[in-house]
Amino acid sequence: MIIVTGCAGFIGSTLVDRLLADGETVVGIDNFSTGQQRFLEGALANERFRLIEGDLLDLDGLKGWCAGGHTVFHLAANADVRFGTEHPRRDLEQNTIVTYNVLEAMRANNIKCIAFSSTGSVYGDTDQIPTPEAARFPIQTSLYAASKLACEGLIAAYCEGFGFQGYIFRFVSILGERYTHGHVFDFYRSLSTDPSTLRVLGDGHQRKSYLYIQDCLDAIFVALDKAKDKVNIFNLGVDGYVEVNDSIACICQRLGVSPRLEYTGGDRGWIGDSPFIFLDTKKIRSLGWAPKLGILEGVERTVDFLAANPWVFEARS
Amino acid sequence: MIIVTGCAGFIGSTLVDRLLADGETVVGIDNFSTGQQRFLEGALANERFRLIEGDLLDLDGLKGWCAGGHTVFHLAANADVRFGTEHPRRDLEQNTIVTYNVLEAMRANNIKCIAFSSTGSVYGDTDQIPTPEAARFPIQTSLYAASKLACEGLIAAYCEGFGFQGYIFRFVSILGERYTHGHVFDFYRSLSTDPSTLRVLGDGHQRKSYLYIQDCLDAIFVALDKAKDKVNIFNLGVDGYVEVNDSIACICQRLGVSPRLEYTGGDRGWIGDSPFIFLDTKKIRSLGWAPKLGILEGVERTVDFLAANPWVFEARS
Numbered sequence: 001m002i003i004v005t006g007c008a009g010f011i012g013s014t015l016v017d018r019l020l021a022d023g024e025t026v027v028g029i030d031n032f033s034t035g036q037q038r039f040l041e042g043a044l045a046n047e048r049f050r051l052i053e054g055d056l057l058d059l060d061g062l063k064g065w066c067a068g069g070h071t072v073f074h075l076a077a078n079a080d081v082r083f084g085t086e087h088p089r090r091d092l093e094q095n096t097i098v099t100y101n102v103l104e105a106m107r108a109n110n111i112k113c114i115a116f117s118s119t120g121s122v123y124g125d126t127d128q129i130p131t132p133e134a135a136r137f138p139i140q141t142s143l144y145a146a147s148k149l150a151c152e153g154l155i156a157a158y159c160e161g162f163g164f165q166g167y168i169f170r171f172v173s174i175l176g177e178r179y180t181h182g183h184v185f186d187f188y189r190s191l192s193t194d195p196s197t198l199r200v201l202g203d204g205h206q207r208k209s210y211l212y213i214q215d216c217l218d219a220i221f222v223a224l225d226k227a228k229d230k231v232n233i234f235n236l237g238v239d240g241y242v243e244v245n246d247s248i249a250c251i252c253q254r255l256g257v258s259p260r261l262e263y264t265g266g267d268r269g270w271i272g273d274s275p276f277i278f279l280d281t282k283k284i285r286s287l288g289w290a291p292k293l294g295i296l297e298g299v300e301r302t303v304d305f306l307a308a309n310p311w312v313f314e315a316r317s
Numbered sequence: 318m319i320i321v322t323g324c325a326g327f328i329g330s331t332l333v334d335r336l337l338a339d340g341e342t343v344v345g346i347d348n349f350s351t352g353q354q355r356f357l358e359g360a361l362a363n364e365r366f367r368l369i370e371g372d373l374l375d376l377d378g379l380k381g382w383c384a385g386g387h388t389v390f391h392l393a394a395n396a397d398v399r400f401g402t403e404h405p406r407r408d409l410e411q412n413t414i415v416t417y418n419v420l421e422a423m424r425a426n427n428i429k430c431i432a433f434s435s436t437g438s439v440y441g442d443t444d445q446i447p448t449p450e451a452a453r454f455p456i457q458t459s460l461y462a463a464s465k466l467a468c469e470g471l472i473a474a475y476c477e478g479f480g481f482q483g484y485i486f487r488f489v490s491i492l493g494e495r496y497t498h499g500h501v502f503d504f505y506r507s508l509s510t511d512p513s514t515l516r517v518l519g520d521g522h523q524r525k526s527y528l529y530i531q532d533c534l535d536a537i538f539v540a541l542d543k544a545k546d547k548v549n550i551f552n553l554g555v556d557g558y559v560e561v562n563d564s565i566a567c568i569c570q571r572l573g574v575s576p577r578l579e580y581t582g583g584d585r586g587w588i589g590d591s592p593f594i595f596l597d598t599k600k601i602r603s604l605g606w607a608p609k610l611g612i613l614e615g616v617e618r619t620v621d622f623l624a625a626n627p628w629v630f631e632a633r634s
Contacts, residue, residue, distance in 0.1 A: 085478040092417050096467060100409050123454075124473070136451045137440075139548050141477040146470030150413060153463030156441070160458045161402040231456050 001025045003069040003111075005056060005102060006076030007043075008035025010178045011117065014213050015073055015220075016043045024048065029065055031055045034079065036315055039178050056098040062105040071113040074102050079181060081121075081144045088143050095147035096154070103158045115167040115220060118152055120209075120235065120277040121145035122170060130280035133170070133233050152233075159230045166230070167223055169216075172237035172277055175298035176213030177305040180312050183208070183244060184299055187251050188306045189313055195257035201264050204245040207276045209237045212298040215291035222289040235279035238291050250296050254303040318342045320386040320428075322373060322419060323393030324360075325352025327495045328434065331530050332390055332537075333360045341365065346382055348372045351396065353632055356495050373415040379422040388430040390537075391419045396498060398438075398461045405460050412464035413471070420475045432484040432537060435469055437526075437552065437594040438462035439487060447597035450487070450550050469550075476547045483547070484540055486533075489554035489594055492615040493530030494622040497629050500525070500561060501616055504568050505623045506630055512574035518581050521562040524593045526554045529615040532608035539606040552596035555608050567613050571620040 002019055006012040007028025012035070019026050025048045028040070032053060043049040052065045056076055066072070078094035099116070106114060122145050123131045124138040140146040155166040173182055190198055219236045227234070245261075252258060293301070306312065319336055323329040324345025329352070336343050342365045345357070349370060360366040369382045373393055383389070395411035416433070423431060439462050440448045441455040457463040472483040490499055507515055536553045544551070562578075569575060610618070623629065 088417070088421065088475075088478075092414070092471075096413060097409070100405070104405065134453045137454060139550070140470040140473040143471070143474045143478060146467070146474040149470045150463070150467030153457040153466045154409075154460070156457040157460045157463040158405075161405075161460060233456070 001027060001069045003066055003072045004028045005072065005074045006030060006035065007051065008032060008037065008040055009075060009079070010039075010180055011174060011213065011216065012073075012075040013039035013043070014176075014178055015075065015217055016040070016049065018217050020046050020048055026050070027052060027065065027069065029054055029056065029062075030076070034180070036178075036180070036312070038311070056101055057093065059101045059104060062101055063108045066105045066109045066111060069109060069111050071115070072102060072106055072111060073115045074099060075117045077117065078144070078147075081142065085143065091143040091147035095144070096150040099151040099154055103154060103164075106164070107158070107162055112163060113165050113167075114155060115224060116151060116155055116169065118148045118168050118170045119145060120170045120172050120237065120279050122149045122152065123277070129276065130278045131235070132280040133235055133283055156231045166232065167220070167227070168231065168233045169220060169223070170233070170235045170279065171216065172209040172211050172279055174213050174216050175210045175302045177301065178213070179302045179305065180315075183247060184251060184302050185306070187248060188255070188303060191251065191255055191257055191259060192313070195255070196259055197262060198248065198259040199262045199264065200244065200248065202244065202266055203263050204243065204248070204261065206244045207241045207278065208244060208247070209241040209278045210295045210298050211237050211291060212293040212301065215293055218292075219284050219289045222287050223284060226287045234284045235281050236284060237279040237281050238295055239281065240295060241276070241278045242295050246296070247299050250299045251303055254300055318344060318386045320383055320389045321345045322389065322391045323347060323352065324368065325349060325354065325357055326392060326396070327356075327497055328491060328530065328533065329390070329392040330356035330360070331493075331495055332392065332534055333357070333366065335534050337363050337365055343367070344369060344382065344386065346371055346373065346379075347393070351497070353495075353497070353629070355628070373418055374410065376418045376421060379418055380425045383422045383426045383428060386426060386428050388432070389419060389423055389428060390432045391416060392434045394434065395461070395464075398459065402460065408460040408464035412461070413467040416468040416471055420471060420481075423481070424475070424479055429480060430482050430484075431472060432541060433468060433472055433486065435465045435485050435487045436462060437487045437489050437554065437596050439466045439469065440594070446593065447595045448552070449597040450552055450600055473548045483549065484537070484544070485548065485550045486537060486540070487550070487552045487596065488533065489526040489528050489596055491530050491533050492527045492619045494618065495530070496619045496622065497632075500564060501568060501619050502623065504565060505572075505620060508568065508572055508574055508576060509630070512572070513576055514579060515565065515576040516579045516581065517561065517565065519561065519583055520580050521560065521565070521578065523561045524558045524595065525561060525564070526558040526595045527612045527615050528554050528608060529610040529618065532610055535609075536601050536606045539604050540601060543604045551601045552598050553601060554596040554598050555612055556598065557612060558593070558595045559612050563613070564616050567616045568620055571617055
C-alpha cells in the first residue's frame with residue numbers, strides 16, 4: 001500500500017491516478033487547505049483508493065493512517081511560495097514540521113521508502129547554471145526554499161540513522177492539467193477578468209524552466225525504479241527555459257487577447273524569488289528519462305485546462 | 318544591548334564574560350537544561366549583565382526578553398549530538414524551532430544582527446577535505462547537523478526577506494575551560510573512575526579538529542568587525558587535526574595514567590557521526606585571525622579545567 005500526502009493537490013492527485021492505473025493500492029491524505037475534492041473524483045470511484053481527510057500536524061493520527069504502507073510519496077506542502085515573509089511560521093509548520101511528522105509516522109510503521117517533492121529554489125542565488133545536484137553549498141533566499149532544504153536534511157538524516165531510503169526531487173515549476181497556482185494561473189485569471197491590461201511582477205525577463213506534470217511523474221517513477229542509493233537526489237526539469245514574457249505571449253495567443261503589459265520592475269517577482277531556476281538534469285536523463293513535452297506545450301496544456309475548468313478560479317479565490 | 322542565548326553554556330558563558338569585559342551590556346537567556354549557574358558567577362556580579370531563566374520555545378516570552386537589543390548571539394542548542402536517533406524531536410525543537418523563535422523575536426523588536434553557532438558537520442560525509450564554506454551541496458548524516466542546516470537556511474532567508482545581517486559560524490569541536498561534553502569530557506570522566514581501562518567508540522582513528530574556546534571567540538569578534546555581507550558564513554577551526562587516539566594519549570599523559578584501550582570498532586563513534594571534520598579556514602584567516610593555541614594545547618587546558626572543577630561531572634551526570 002502506497003501513501004500519498006497532499007493527495008488532492010495538483011501533483012498529488014495526478015500521482016494517485018497514475019498509481020491506481022498501475023494497479024497499486026493507495027491511501028491519500030489531504031487537509032484540503034488547497035487541495036480539491038474534484039481532482040479525486042476518479043480516484044474515489046476506485047476501490048483501491050482510500051481518502052483520509054486529515055492534518056499532517058496530527059502526528060498520532062498520521063501514525064495510524066500510515067499503517068500497512070510500504071512507501072510514502074510526501075507531496076503535501078505549503079506551496080504558497082510568494083508570501084513567505086507575510087507568514088513565516090507557515091513554511092516551518094507545513095513543510096519542516098510536517099515532514100518530520102511524516103518521517104516519524106513512517107518509523108512507527110516500519111515504512112522505509114520516501115519520495116519527496118523538493119524544489120530547485122533550494123540552490124538559492126546560484127551562479128552555477130544549469131545547476132547540478134552537486135552545486136555549491138547553497139545560501140537560502142526564501143523561507144519556502146529554506147523549509148524544503150530543512151526537509152531534505154531531515155530525510156537524509158533518517159536514511160542514515162534509521163535505514164530509510166530517500167528520493168528527493170528538486171522540481172522546477174510544474175505545469176499541466178490541475179495546475180492551480182503560479183504565473184500561468186495568475187496571468188490567465190487576470191486576463192479572463194480584464195483582457196486589456198496585464199500586470200507583471202518584475203521586468204518580465206525572469207527566466208523560468210517549467211516541466212509538464214506527466215513528464216515529472218515519469219521521472220519520479222524512473223528514479224524509484226532505477227536509483228538505489230540510500231539518498232537519491234534528482235533535479236527534474238527540461239533542457240531549456242523561457243522568459244516570463246514568453247509564457248505571457250503563449251497564454252495571450254491561446255486566449256486570443258493582446259493586453260497592454262504593465263511591469264512592476266526589478267529583476268525579481270517577489271522578495272526571495274529566484275530570478276532564474278534552470279536545473280542540470282543529466283542525472284535523471286542518465287537513467288533513460290526525457291521529457292516528452294516542451295515548456296510552451298506545457299503552458300498550452302495548462303491554459304486549455306484552465307479554460308475547460310473555470311471552477312478552479314472560484315475554488316482558489 | 319546584546320542578547321546571548323544559551324548564556325550559561327560552555328561557549329555562551331565565556332562569550333558573556335568577554336562581552337562584559339569589553340564594556341557591553343548583556344542580557345543572557347538560558348533554560349539551564351545543560352547550562353551551569355556557576356559559569357555565570359562572574360557575570361552575575363556585573364551590573365551590566367541580566368540573566369533571564371527562560372525557555373526559547375516560549376515565543377511570547379522571548380519577544381519581551383529581547384526588547385532593547387541590537388545584536389543576538391544565538392548559541393542555545395541541543396548539543397547532545399550523539400543521541401539524535403534516540404529522541405529525534407529534540408533537534409527539531411531545540412535547534413530548528415528555537416532558531417525560528419529567535420528570528421521572530423528579533424523581527425518583533427527590529428533587531429537585525431544575528432550570530433549563530435552552526436557546525437562543521439553540516440557538510441555531511443564530504444570528500445572535500447579540508448572543507449571550504451563553498452563545498453558541494455551537502456547530504457546530511459545526522460539529525461543534529463540537519464537541524465543546524467535548517468537553522469542556517471532560516472537565518473539566510475530572514476536576511477534576504479527581512480533585511481537581517483547574519484553571521485553563521487561552522488565550528489569544529491570547541492575545547493577549553495567550561496567544556497562539559499564530548500570526547501575529552503567522557504574520557505576524563507571514565508579515567509577518573511577507572512584509570513585501568515578506557516572504552517573508545519569506533520576504532521580510535523577518527524580524525525577530529527578542535528579549536529580552543531578563546532580562539533573561537535576571537536574569530537567571531539573578527540568576523541563581526543570585518544565581514545559586512547548580508548550572510549557571512551565562516552568555518553572556524555585549526556589548520557590540522559588529531560586522531561581520537563592522540564587526544565587520549567594527551568589526556569592520559571596529563572593525568573599520569575596508562576589505561577588498556579578497548580575499541581568498539583568501526584570508523585564512526587556513533588550512527589551519523591562524521592568520521593572526519595577538518596575545515597578549510599582560509600576565509601576567516603583572510604580577515605587577520607589565527608588561532609593562538611594548537612589542538613593538543615586545547616586538550617591540555619581542558620583536562621586542567623576538568624581536574625580543577627570536579628563539580629562539573631556531578632552537574633552533568
